[in-house]
Amino acid sequence: MLRAVRSTWLAVAMAITMAFVATTPAQAGGLAQADSLSAEQRQVRDAFVDSYQSTSVGQSFDVTNADGRELTFVKTTEGVRVSKDTADSSTTQTMAADFCLAAAQAAVYAIGAAVFAGVAASGGTIAVAGVVIGPSVAGMFSAALAGGGGLSALIAQYIC
Protein backbone atom coordinates (compact mmCIF):
# COMPACT_ATOMS: atom_id res chain seq x y z
CA MET A 1 0.00 0.00 0.00
CA LEU A 2 2.71 2.42 1.08
CA ARG A 3 4.85 1.45 -1.89
CA ALA A 4 1.94 1.93 -4.30
CA VAL A 5 1.15 5.36 -2.90
CA ARG A 6 4.77 6.39 -3.05
CA SER A 7 4.99 5.13 -6.63
CA THR A 8 2.00 7.25 -7.59
CA TRP A 9 3.50 10.31 -5.95
CA LEU A 10 6.83 9.56 -7.57
CA ALA A 11 5.19 9.35 -11.01
CA VAL A 12 3.41 12.65 -10.42
CA ALA A 13 6.59 14.26 -9.10
CA MET A 14 8.55 13.03 -12.12
CA ALA A 15 5.92 14.35 -14.49
CA ILE A 16 5.91 17.69 -12.69
CA THR A 17 9.68 17.85 -12.85
CA MET A 18 9.61 17.14 -16.56
CA ALA A 19 7.00 19.82 -17.08
CA PHE A 20 9.23 22.30 -15.27
CA VAL A 21 12.34 21.24 -17.14
CA ALA A 22 10.68 21.39 -20.57
CA THR A 23 10.81 25.13 -20.99
CA THR A 24 12.44 25.17 -24.42
CA PRO A 25 10.97 23.97 -27.74
CA ALA A 26 13.64 21.28 -27.96
CA GLN A 27 12.31 19.82 -24.73
CA ALA A 28 8.64 19.99 -25.62
CA GLY A 29 8.47 16.22 -25.39
CA GLY A 30 8.51 16.61 -21.62
CA LEU A 31 5.33 18.62 -21.67
CA ALA A 32 3.73 16.14 -24.02
CA GLN A 33 4.54 13.35 -21.60
CA ALA A 34 3.25 15.40 -18.69
CA ASP A 35 -0.02 15.85 -20.56
CA SER A 36 -0.40 12.10 -20.81
CA LEU A 37 -1.24 12.09 -17.10
CA SER A 38 -4.66 11.05 -15.92
CA ALA A 39 -7.20 13.72 -14.95
CA GLU A 40 -6.44 13.23 -11.28
CA GLN A 41 -2.71 13.43 -11.82
CA ARG A 42 -3.12 16.59 -13.87
CA GLN A 43 -5.23 18.06 -11.06
CA VAL A 44 -2.47 17.28 -8.56
CA ARG A 45 0.15 18.71 -10.92
CA ASP A 46 -1.86 21.92 -11.43
CA ALA A 47 -2.37 22.28 -7.69
CA PHE A 48 1.35 21.81 -7.19
CA VAL A 49 2.28 24.37 -9.84
CA ASP A 50 -0.23 26.93 -8.51
CA SER A 51 0.98 26.48 -4.94
CA TYR A 52 4.61 26.54 -6.00
CA GLN A 53 4.23 29.78 -7.92
CA SER A 54 2.31 31.51 -5.13
CA THR A 55 4.75 30.41 -2.41
CA SER A 56 7.94 32.23 -1.57
CA VAL A 57 11.25 30.51 -0.83
CA GLY A 58 11.34 28.98 2.64
CA GLN A 59 7.57 28.63 2.87
CA SER A 60 5.74 25.31 2.79
CA PHE A 61 2.66 24.29 0.88
CA ASP A 62 0.45 21.23 0.81
CA VAL A 63 -0.72 19.27 -2.19
CA THR A 64 -3.62 16.89 -1.68
CA ASN A 65 -5.00 14.35 -4.12
CA ALA A 66 -8.58 13.14 -4.47
CA ASP A 67 -8.11 10.55 -1.73
CA GLY A 68 -7.11 13.17 0.79
CA ARG A 69 -3.49 12.08 0.77
CA GLU A 70 -1.24 14.98 1.40
CA LEU A 71 2.37 15.94 0.78
CA THR A 72 3.91 19.00 2.33
CA PHE A 73 6.59 20.66 0.24
CA VAL A 74 9.04 23.36 1.22
CA LYS A 75 10.11 25.73 -1.54
CA THR A 76 13.88 26.14 -1.59
CA THR A 77 16.27 28.09 -3.76
CA GLU A 78 17.06 24.86 -5.60
CA GLY A 79 13.44 23.82 -6.05
CA VAL A 80 11.34 21.93 -3.53
CA ARG A 81 11.79 19.26 -0.96
CA VAL A 82 9.18 17.05 0.69
CA SER A 83 8.89 17.86 4.36
CA LYS A 84 5.95 15.67 5.28
CA ASP A 85 4.01 12.80 3.78
CA THR A 86 0.61 11.91 5.17
CA ALA A 87 -0.11 9.39 2.47
CA ASP A 88 -0.98 6.73 5.01
CA SER A 89 -3.21 8.75 7.28
CA SER A 90 -6.07 6.35 6.56
CA THR A 91 -4.07 3.38 7.79
CA THR A 92 -2.34 2.48 11.00
CA GLN A 93 0.94 3.74 9.54
CA THR A 94 0.05 7.32 10.34
CA MET A 95 3.02 9.65 10.55
CA ALA A 96 2.76 11.52 13.83
CA ALA A 97 3.95 15.09 13.79
CA ASP A 98 6.09 16.77 16.41
CA PHE A 99 4.27 16.61 19.73
CA CYS A 100 5.20 19.18 22.33
CA LEU A 101 5.63 17.45 25.70
CA ALA A 102 5.11 20.62 27.77
CA ALA A 103 1.77 21.29 26.09
CA ALA A 104 0.66 17.70 26.64
CA GLN A 105 1.73 17.96 30.29
CA ALA A 106 -0.32 21.13 30.72
CA ALA A 107 -3.42 19.37 29.41
CA VAL A 108 -2.87 16.22 31.48
CA TYR A 109 -2.18 18.21 34.66
CA ALA A 110 -5.36 20.23 34.06
CA ILE A 111 -7.36 17.00 33.91
CA GLY A 112 -5.69 15.70 37.06
CA ALA A 113 -6.29 18.95 38.90
CA ALA A 114 -9.97 18.86 38.04
CA VAL A 115 -10.33 15.21 39.09
CA PHE A 116 -8.59 15.74 42.45
CA ALA A 117 -10.62 18.91 43.02
CA GLY A 118 -13.76 16.90 42.41
CA VAL A 119 -12.68 14.34 45.01
CA ALA A 120 -11.85 17.10 47.48
CA ALA A 121 -15.16 18.87 46.89
CA SER A 122 -17.19 15.68 47.30
CA GLY A 123 -15.45 14.88 50.58
CA GLY A 124 -14.70 11.35 49.40
CA THR A 125 -11.45 9.50 48.95
CA ILE A 126 -9.52 8.28 45.97
CA ALA A 127 -7.01 5.43 45.85
CA VAL A 128 -3.92 6.07 43.75
CA ALA A 129 -1.60 3.07 43.37
CA GLY A 130 -3.05 1.55 46.51
CA VAL A 131 -2.69 4.71 48.57
CA VAL A 132 -5.99 6.15 49.82
CA ILE A 133 -6.06 9.91 49.52
CA GLY A 134 -8.47 11.91 51.60
CA PRO A 135 -10.25 15.11 50.64
CA SER A 136 -7.72 17.49 52.20
CA VAL A 137 -4.75 15.84 50.49
CA ALA A 138 -6.74 15.63 47.25
CA GLY A 139 -7.25 19.40 47.48
CA MET A 140 -3.53 19.93 47.88
CA PHE A 141 -2.80 17.59 44.96
CA SER A 142 -5.33 19.50 42.90
CA ALA A 143 -3.65 22.83 43.65
CA ALA A 144 -0.23 21.37 42.89
CA LEU A 145 -1.39 19.86 39.61
CA ALA A 146 -3.15 23.07 38.59
CA GLY A 147 0.02 25.01 39.37
CA GLY A 148 2.08 22.53 37.36
CA GLY A 149 -0.40 22.72 34.49
CA GLY A 150 -0.24 26.49 34.43
CA LEU A 151 3.54 26.43 34.50
CA SER A 152 3.71 23.83 31.74
CA ALA A 153 1.34 25.92 29.63
CA LEU A 154 3.57 28.95 30.08
CA ILE A 155 6.67 26.93 29.22
CA ALA A 156 4.88 25.55 26.14
CA GLN A 157 4.41 29.11 24.95
CA TYR A 158 8.17 29.49 24.69
CA ILE A 159 9.59 26.10 23.80
CA CYS A 160 6.95 24.63 21.48
Added chain:
Amino acid sequence: MNVVVILGWLELALGVGALSWMVWHARNGRSPAQQRGFRPLMAVIAVISVLFVITLVI
Protein backbone atom coordinates in the same frame (compact mmCIF):
# COMPACT_ATOMS: atom_id res chain seq x y z
CA MET B 1 -22.26 26.72 41.77
CA ASN B 2 -19.32 28.39 43.38
CA VAL B 3 -16.18 29.63 41.64
CA VAL B 4 -14.11 26.54 42.46
CA VAL B 5 -16.62 24.21 40.82
CA ILE B 6 -16.87 26.37 37.70
CA LEU B 7 -13.09 26.62 37.39
CA GLY B 8 -12.76 22.88 38.01
CA TRP B 9 -15.14 22.05 35.18
CA LEU B 10 -13.37 24.58 32.96
CA GLU B 11 -10.03 23.01 33.80
CA LEU B 12 -11.35 19.55 32.98
CA ALA B 13 -12.89 20.66 29.70
CA LEU B 14 -9.76 22.53 28.69
CA GLY B 15 -7.50 19.61 29.56
CA VAL B 16 -9.55 17.02 27.69
CA GLY B 17 -10.21 19.36 24.77
CA ALA B 18 -6.59 20.49 24.40
CA LEU B 19 -5.24 16.96 24.64
CA SER B 20 -7.73 15.64 22.07
CA TRP B 21 -7.01 18.57 19.77
CA MET B 22 -3.25 18.04 19.97
CA VAL B 23 -3.48 14.29 19.43
CA TRP B 24 -5.83 14.78 16.47
CA HIS B 25 -3.46 17.20 14.78
CA ALA B 26 -0.40 15.06 15.51
CA ARG B 27 -2.06 11.93 14.13
CA ASN B 28 -2.87 13.82 10.94
CA GLY B 29 0.78 14.70 10.48
CA ARG B 30 0.48 18.30 11.57
CA SER B 31 2.44 19.75 14.44
CA PRO B 32 -0.01 21.02 17.09
CA ALA B 33 2.41 23.75 18.09
CA GLN B 34 2.34 25.15 14.56
CA GLN B 35 -1.44 25.53 14.53
CA ARG B 36 -3.02 28.94 14.85
CA GLY B 37 -4.91 28.23 18.05
CA PHE B 38 -2.06 26.66 19.99
CA ARG B 39 -0.69 29.70 21.83
CA PRO B 40 -4.10 31.13 22.76
CA LEU B 41 -5.08 27.69 24.06
CA MET B 42 -1.96 27.43 26.21
CA ALA B 43 -2.52 30.96 27.47
CA VAL B 44 -6.10 30.13 28.49
CA ILE B 45 -4.94 26.95 30.27
CA ALA B 46 -2.28 28.93 32.12
CA VAL B 47 -4.71 31.64 33.22
CA ILE B 48 -7.44 29.20 34.29
CA SER B 49 -4.88 27.08 36.16
CA VAL B 50 -3.55 30.06 38.07
CA LEU B 51 -7.07 31.19 38.95
CA PHE B 52 -7.89 27.63 40.02
CA VAL B 53 -4.85 27.47 42.31
CA ILE B 54 -5.75 30.80 43.86
CA THR B 55 -9.34 29.76 44.56
CA LEU B 56 -8.21 26.41 45.98
CA VAL B 57 -5.61 27.94 48.28
CA ILE B 58 -7.74 30.82 49.54
